[in-house]
Amino acid sequence: DIVMTxxxxxxxxxxxxxxxxxxxxxxxxxxxxxxKNYLAWYQxxxxxxxxxxxxxxxxxxxGVPDRFSGSGSGTDFxxxxxxxxxxxxxxxxxxxxxxxxxxxxxxxxxxxxx
Amino acid sequence: xxxxxxSGGVVVQPGGSLRLSCxxxxxxxxxxxxxxxxxxxxxxxxxxxxxxxxxYDSYYADSVKGRFTISRDTSKNSLYLxxxxxxxxxxxLYYCAKGSLSDTVMSPFDSWGQGTLVTVSS
Numbered sequence: 001d002i003v004m005t006x007x008x009x010x011x012x013x014x015x016x017x018x019x020x021x022x023x024x025x026x027x028x029x030x031x032x033x034x035x036k037n038y039l040a041w042y043q044x045x046x047x048x049x050x051x052x053x054x055x056x057x058x059x060x061x062x063g064v065p066d067r068f069s070g071s072g073s074g075t076d077f078x079x080x081x082x083x084x085x086x087x088x089x090x091x092x093x094x095x096x097x098x099x100x101x102x103x104x105x106x107x108x109x110x111x112x113x114x
Numbered sequence: 115x116x117x118x119x120x121s122g123g124v125v126v127q128p129g130g131s132l133r134l135s136c137x138x139x140x141x142x143x144x145x146x147x148x149x150x151x152x153x154x155x156x157x158x159x160x161x162x163x164x165x166x167x168x169x170y171d172s173y174y175a176d177s178v179k180g181r182f183t184i185s186r187d188t189s190k191n192s193l194y195l196x197x198x199x200x201x202x203x204x205x206x207l208y209y210c211a212k213g214s215l216s217d218t219v220m221s222p223f224d225s226w227g228q229g230t231l232v233t234v235s236s
Contacts, residue, residue, distance in 0.1 A: 001176075038220065040222035040223075042159075042223075044159075049209055049226035049227065049228060049229060050159065050209075050223075050226055051226075052214070052222055052223060052224050055214065055222045061224065093158065093159055095159075095161075095222065095223075097220045097221055097222055098220060099220075100173070100220075101161070101164055101173035101174075101219065101220075102161050102173070102175050102176075103149070103161045103164070103220070104161065105158060105159040105160070105161060106158075107158050108158045108159070
């Protein structure tokens with residue numbers, strides 16, 4: 001099975017500073033026929049279900065603030081929060097949706113305020 | 115507004131069975147694949163199963179294959195997860211989730227329910 005590895009497991013960032021989360025896939029998520037990376041990012045706040053933030057590796061879901069951005073291609077991806085706000089405290093997960101099921105999630109990265 | 119509401123989570127003994135339900139509204143149910151995802155409290159997300167938009171195929175995580183069955187009833191706008199031979203490591207919060215892309219099982223999940231808690235314990 002394809003393995004999704006996130007790093008770091010947790011990070012503490014000062015308000016207004018940048019937070020960077022990495023996600024690595026054991027196989028390429030780039031589909032050559034449409035040149036799209038089948039990688040999504042989710043945010044999960046305490047006591048809530050996950051919320052889709054980004055899909056196709058870099059497309060923000062409707063209503064997601066533009067301080068959230070996704071980048072990367074193939075096997076290496078990054079979620080960046082450009083200026084951390086208090087409401088961004090959460091666990092963030094990457095997920096692949098290419099190849100066959102299972103639709104594997106990464107292990108999660110907990111973001112806290114320093 | 116898209117809504118997904120899970121139900122059926124209870125305390126069950128090891129070896130027992132349980133059926134979870136997810137009532138959906140706010141979108142054309144038969145156009146989208148539907149998923150179950152579980153989460154042990156305080157831990158990460160584990161994808162469990164998916165059923166095609168037309169109900170003609172389904173896929174499972176290795177950890178539940180042969181024990182769990184996903185199904186859907188378009189007339190009732192409902193998704194189900196039949197769970198048999200339950201084990202203590204099946205204890206988790208179970209979410210139903212909607213695929214965001216029509217006519218494919220491989221898509222991100224744009225809507226989630228609040229989850230229903232299954233506890234397997236004697």
